[in-house]
Structures are given as structure tokens and as C-alpha cells.
Amino acid sequence: MNNKQILIYGAYGYTGELIARQAVAQGLKPILSGRSAAKLQPLANELGLPAIAVSLDDKETLVRTLQGVAAVIHCAGPFSATAEPMMHACIASGAHYQDITGEMAVYQQAHALDAEARAAGVVLCPGTGFDVIPTDCLAAALHKTMTSATHLTLGFDSDSGFSPGTAKTSIESLGVGSAVRRNGKIEVTPHAELTRKINFGRGEKFAVAIPWGDVATAYYTTEIPNIEVYIPMSPRRAKKMQRMNAFRWLLGMQWVQNWLKGKVEKTVRGPSENQRAEQKTWVWGEVRNDRRGERRVGRVVTANGYDVTVHGSLAVVQHLLGYHGEGGYFTPSRLCGAELVEKLPGSGSIEIGID
Known part of the structure; x- marks a missing residue:
């Protein structure tokens, strides 16, 4: 070309x-x-x-x-x-x-x-x-330290607000549910079914699994067969998400989707330049080989999403x-290599250890 x-x-x-x-x-x-x-x-x-x-x-x-x-x-x-x-x-x-x-x-x-x-x-x-440079690069870096890993867990803690496009994408998942990868296959799971506590980089927080893109991409990058992705969420909000499972059939109907997306167009504008400048994101990852009792944890801090x-x-x-x-x-x-995220303005270095 x-x-x-x-x-x-x-x-x-x-x-x-x-x-x-x-x-x-x-x-x-x-x-x-x-x-x-x-x-x-x-x-x-x-x-x-x-x-x-x-x-x-x-x-x-x-x-x-x-x-x-x-x-x-x-x-x-x-x-x-x-x-x-x-x-x-x-x-x-x-x-x-x-x-x-x-x-x-x-x-x-x-x-x-x-x-x-x-x-x-x-x-x-x-x-x-x-979506998905930071988590994909962290997944690749973690896999390099443990090529025998059988489980990969990723997550991020961010204060970034939604743009209209991101909000519409989130609405589409309401009628579907969450997702994880098990034994190489993507499985749909109920909203907020999987929870755990994670220190993303600024203290331990309650977190729930979400249908993030790495459930697909991290598998293509690493071939690790079991993958989950988490974000912090209050236990109260997680309970609300769990109750929403009973209405997934309704939330997935086209007229409901159109109505919700119409509200987004009228109300969501995306963060301002000053707001973005004040926001950072803490990205976390973990690889495990349970048979060998091995575990590695990685983190990287980036600019806002x-x-x-x-x-x-x-x-x-x-x-x-x-x-x-x-x-x-x-x-x-x-x-572009796992170092791609480290080259972006506002990003630190990927750090990997046993905890």
C-alpha cells in the first residue's frame, strides 16, 4: 500500500x-x-x-x-x-x-x-x-510470564463517563446478560452472577463480571481457555443488576432498546476535556495455573478511556x-506488541508480580 x-x-x-x-x-x-x-x-x-x-x-x-x-x-x-x-x-x-x-x-x-x-x-x-488495548496488552504480558496458565481474569477501575455510543452499546447487553469463557467456549451468564473482591490498584473493591470484549480477544491473544472480566460495583447496585435478570426478555425487545437508546441521544453528551484530564484508569489482571498452584498479578495505570x-x-x-x-x-x-499500552500518553509501565 x-x-x-x-x-x-x-x-x-x-x-x-x-x-x-x-x-x-x-x-x-x-x-x-x-x-x-x-x-x-x-x-x-x-x-x-x-x-x-x-x-x-x-x-x-x-x-x-x-x-x-x-x-x-x-x-x-x-x-x-x-x-x-x-x-x-x-x-x-x-x-x-x-x-x-x-x-x-x-x-x-x-x-x-x-x-x-x-x-x-x-x-x-x-x-x-x-476496548481493548490496555486489557489485551496486559493479558499478553501476563501470559508471557506463565505460558501454562489455565485461567485469566482481567478488570479495570475507571471514573470515565459514558459517551453516547458507549451508552448505547451497554444498553444492547441488557437483554443478553453477561459472558465468560469456559474451557475455550463463550458462555452467557446472568447479570452480576459472578462477584469477587479485587484490588485494581487503589484498594480492594467489590466487583462483578461483565461481558467485556476480552472474553473474545484475550483468548485469541493467549489461548487461555478460561477468561473473566470484572469492574468495581457496589453490592447494592449488583443486587439491582441481579433482579434485572428476570426482565432480560423485555430489555432485549427492539422497541425497548430503541426507547432506551433514544433517551441516551437526548441526555448523554460524553465527558469534557477538563473532566477527561482528571480521570485515570487502573487496569488489573491475573493468570493462574491451579494444578501447579501458580499465580501472577499484573497492573497498569492509563489515562481515561x-x-x-x-x-x-x-x-x-x-x-x-x-x-x-x-x-x-x-x-x-x-x-503492535504488548508494550503498545505503555507508549500511550498518560500510561505507566506494566508491572507484574505474585500479588
């Missing part, structure tokens, strides 16, 4: 706009794209960038738009609906694909397209933001602009 042009799709969304602005600050001149020309053009005019409005439903136009583009940063959710058509368009046009999703189904879709992407020489690397997403996605796209390796599906750590 000699042409070093990149395209940001969904550039007028909360996170897409942050990425577009930082890309310009780094000297890049991306093409801005998305469904709506009316929403796209003001940002393009302000940043002095080209803009192309195109629907993901218009496959032929989308493929033509990507001709000559070296890499796409896909920021338009919900990715359960938008990722697959963009991945197919990237494979057809020869553009590397990355996105900022945390949705497990998207990782599974990308993994299923591995052979097709490899044949086309195209990299598919979903999850190049806070949105800054990690902005700088992480641009670090990956810079890597892809100089990439000469094989195509196929990659997790962030498999593409």
Missing part, C-alpha cells in the same frame, strides 16, 4: 471527532466520512479536511470511496450493525481496518474473516481503543501506515 491516506468513518460522533482533531494535531490529513453530509461538513470545514458522506448500505459506493485509502478508523456504532459491512468493504478495496468497538460479536466476526483478509493482504484489527481510545487508535493507524506484514485478523497486542 503506497498511498498513505487514512479515512475516519463516523468522524462527527463524540469519539470520532476527538480522533479527527488529534489526527490533525499529529500532522495527519484524514478523509472524514459518515452517513450524514450535514453533520460531516462543518467539522471538515473547521479542520480543513476532505469529507465524503457515504452509507454503509451502499456497498459499491463505499468500496469506491475506499480505493486508494491505506487504512480506515471505523468509529460509527453500534458496531454490531456497522462493522461487518465496513470490514467487507475494506477487504474488497485493500484498506486495513480498525475500529474502537468493545462488542464481542464484532471480534468474532473479524476472526471469522481471517482467511479472507489474509488472502487480500488486509489487516482487520477491531478494538483499537480503551477516551484519551486511550484517541491515542491508541492513532498509534495503531500509524503502525499500519508503515506495515509490511501479512493480512488477517489481529488483536492490538498481536499487531
Whole structure:
């Protein structure tokens, strides 16, 4: 790929706009794209960038738009609906694909397209933001210290607020439940069924398992067959989540989903720059081999989730602009190395010990 042009799709969304602005600050001149020309053009005019409005439903136009583009940063959710058509368009046009999703189904879709992407020489690397760079890199680093590990547990403690896109993704999981990996297979579990106490890095906290993307991606990175991901939650809120299990059938109905997502659009705006600057994230991980009685714990502190997403996605796209390796599906750590998270602004070093 000699042409070093990149395209940001969904550039007028909360996170897409942050990425577009930082890309310009780094000297890049991306093409801005998305469904709506009316929403796209003001940002393009302000940043002095080209803009192309195109629907993901218009496959032929989308493929033509990507001709000559070296890499796409896909920021338009919900990715359960938008990722697959963009991945197919990237494979057809020869553009590397990355996105900022945390949705497990998207990782599974990308993994299923591995052979097709490899044949086309195209990299598919979903999850190049806070979902899942920090946890994926920590998982890879932990696995390196214990290649015989049979269990991997990850988690993070963050004060970051939700953007509209992240809130909508969370709503989609309400009607499904949580998820873990057992003996190599993903299992759906009731909300807040699994709980434990974890010191993420600022004191021990009650925590619950959530359907985070690493249930898929960390397995692709490490092949550890048993994986869980946790976040801190008050016992009172966990009880509310458990009661919600009785209504999962209702929460999964399309009209309820649409109603809840409509409320998000009216009320959720995402954290301000000043709010983001004050927020950090404590990422924790544990590998075990119970048969041998072995255990290792790792931690890394990062900037807030949105800054990690902005700088992480641009670090990956810079890597892809100089990439000469094989195509196929990659997790962030498999593409860029476990040290990727340590290179991001606001991140510390991965520290691993027995506790």
C-alpha cells in the first residue's frame, strides 16, 4: 500500500471527532466520512479536511470511496450493525481496518474473516481503543510470564463517563446478560452472577463480571481457555443488576432498546476535556495455573478511556501506515506488541508480580 491516506468513518460522533482533531494535531490529513453530509461538513470545514458522506448500505459506493485509502478508523456504532459491512468493504478495496468497538460479536466476526483478509493482504484489527488495548496488552504480558496458565481474569477501575455510543452499546447487553469463557467456549451468564473482591490498584473493591470484549480477544491473544472480566460495583447496585435478570426478555425487545437508546441521544453528551484530564484508569489482571498452584498479578495505570481510545487508535493507524506484514485478523497486542499500552500518553509501565 503506497498511498498513505487514512479515512475516519463516523468522524462527527463524540469519539470520532476527538480522533479527527488529534489526527490533525499529529500532522495527519484524514478523509472524514459518515452517513450524514450535514453533520460531516462543518467539522471538515473547521479542520480543513476532505469529507465524503457515504452509507454503509451502499456497498459499491463505499468500496469506491475506499480505493486508494491505506487504512480506515471505523468509529460509527453500534458496531454490531456497522462493522461487518465496513470490514467487507475494506477487504474488497485493500484498506486495513480498525475500529474502537468493545462488542464481542464484532471480534468474532473479524476472526471469522481471517482467511479472507489474509488472502487480500488486509489487516482487520477491531478494538483499537480503551476496548481493548490496555486489557489485551496486559493479558499478553501476563501470559508471557506463565505460558501454562489455565485461567485469566482481567478488570479495570475507571471514573470515565459514558459517551453516547458507549451508552448505547451497554444498553444492547441488557437483554443478553453477561459472558465468560469456559474451557475455550463463550458462555452467557446472568447479570452480576459472578462477584469477587479485587484490588485494581487503589484498594480492594467489590466487583462483578461483565461481558467485556476480552472474553473474545484475550483468548485469541493467549489461548487461555478460561477468561473473566470484572469492574468495581457496589453490592447494592449488583443486587439491582441481579433482579434485572428476570426482565432480560423485555430489555432485549427492539422497541425497548430503541426507547432506551433514544433517551441516551437526548441526555448523554460524553465527558469534557477538563473532566477527561482528571480521570485515570487502573487496569488489573491475573493468570493462574491451579494444578501447579501458580499465580501472577499484573497492573497498569492509563489515562481515561477516551484519551486511550484517541491515542491508541492513532498509534495503531500509524503502525499500519508503515506495515509490511501479512493480512488477517489481529488483536492490538498481536499487531503492535504488548508494550503498545505503555507508549500511550498518560500510561505507566506494566508491572507484574505474585500479588
